[in-house]
Amino acid sequence: MKINRLFIFICLSVSLVLFSCNNSPKKTATKTDEIIENQSTNMNAQPLFDPAALGEEPVLNIETGEGVITVKLYKDTPLHRDNFVKLASEGFFDGLIFHRVIKGFMIQGGDPDSRNPKPNAQYGMGGPGYQIPAEILPQYKHKKGALAAARQSDAVNPEKKSSGSQFYIVENPAACAQLDGGYTVFGETIGGLEVVDKIAATKTSANNRPEKDIFIVSIRPAK
Numbered sequence: 001m002k003i004n005r006l007f008i009f010i011c012l013s014v015s016l017v018l019f020s021c022n023n024s025p026k027k028t029a030t031k032t033d034e035i036i037e038n039q040s041t042n043m044n045a046q047p048l049f050d051p052a053a054l055g056e057e058p059v060l061n062i063e064t065g066e067g068v069i070t071v072k073l074y075k076d077t078p079l080h081r082d083n084f085v086k087l088a089s090e091g092f093f094d095g096l097i098f099h100r101v102i103k104g105f106m107i108q109g110g111d112p113d114s115r116n117p118k119p120n121a122q123y124g125m126g127g128p129g130y131q132i133p134a135e136i137l138p139q140y141k142h143k144k145g146a147l148a149a150a151r152q153s154d155a156v157n158p159e160k161k162s163s164g165s166q167f168y169i170v171e172n173p174a175a176c177a178q179l180d181g182g183y184t185v186f187g188e189t190i191g192g193l194e195v196v197d198k199i200a201a202t203k204t205s206a207n208n209r210p211e212k213d214i215f216i217v218s219i220r221p222a223k
């Protein structure tokens with residue numbers, strides 16, 4: 001989570017953290033490649049779908065390089081719900097990577113700086129230029145597949161405002177239980193938990209970035 005300096009290591013006590021080109025043979029262009037190439041156009045174009053046409057608890061498909069994760073957004077957290085849907089409708093998330101992955105904990109994405117990711121670069125400080133007021137509700141815990149907003153640490157963010165775009169999905173609820181009451185949980189996974197587990201199990205570098213980039217291809221309303 002971009003959980004600003006959230007964990008130095010999962011088994012240690014909480015220490016909050018915010019929140020390619022290579023020489024291999026040329027590959028055939030993939031859907032992900034096309035999404036990245038067209039991102040600037042999408043961001044300036046008409047919305048990819050009408051947010052107003054969705055229900056109180058929208059269901060969205062997060063298409064990733066490892067499969068589809070289907071999430072439902074809560075009506076009880078309308079600021080986070082509406083912001084997530086708006087960004088998705090603008091193509092904001094398309095072509096970003098899961099820049100922070102910790103097996104036995106969570107997977108995190110939504111940093112716009114990770115578009116067109118550079119080898120060995122560390123991401124997790126970017127956003128759309130604003131924060132969202134906290135909507136921390138006691139009924140929404142960090143259960144398996146919970147969708148929550150990353151944020152800066154209490155030291156610089158005592159109001160627990162959320163990042164404008166960075167989000168994380170819980171892989172291990174036992175490890176994430178200590179986050180209850182500290183971060184806004186605004187949705188849950190209703191399909192594709194195996195994809196969350198697969199992403200969480202990927203091999204990562206010392207800074208928790210997957211060695212092989214895992215892209216968010218798109219986030220769109222579920223059919």
